[in-house]
Amino acid sequence: MNGRGNRRRFVAAMLSFLQPGIGHVYLREWVRAVLWGTVWLGSLLLVLTTAGLELTARNLLATAGGFFSAVDGFPMEAALAMFAITVFATMDAYWLAAREDYRIDDTPRCPNCSKELDPSLEFCHWCTARLDEK
Known part of the structure; x- marks a missing residue:
C-alpha cells in the first residue's frame, strides 16, 4: 500500500x-x-x-x-x-x-464486474463476459 x-x-x-x-x-x-x-x-x-x-x-x-x-x-x-x-x-x-x-492496482480486471482476471482465459471466469483481445 x-x-x-x-x-x-x-x-x-x-x-x-x-x-x-x-x-x-x-x-x-x-x-x-x-x-x-x-x-x-x-x-x-x-x-x-x-x-x-x-x-x-x-x-x-x-x-x-x-x-x-x-x-x-x-x-x-x-x-x-x-x-x-x-x-x-x-x-x-x-x-x-x-x-x-x-x-487502482495494476492487476488486470474484468471491465464488466471489476474482478481479477485469469490471463489464460478469453472470458471472465466470474461473470463469463467475453474479453476483447488487445
Missing part, C-alpha cells in the same frame, strides 16, 4: 468525523455526501425539537458549530445517536477510500 492511499483514507475519515458528508465530498462521492449530510442534519433537527430547544438559526449554528460542547443539553440517547451517525459516516468514508485504492 502506498503512502498516498493511507493519507487519503485518513483525510476522508477525519473530514467525515468533523462533519458527516464532508469526507465523501473529498472522495467525490456526491450521493453519499448528500445522504450522510441529510441524515446528520435531520437527526440534529429531531434532537433539537425533542430536547425542547428552540429552532432558531442561532441555536442551529451554535449547535452545529460546536456540537461536542452543545451535547450538554441533549439527552444521553440523543447524544449517542448523533455520535453513532458520525462514527458510521466516518467508517463509510474510510471504507470508500480503501475500496478505491484497491481498484
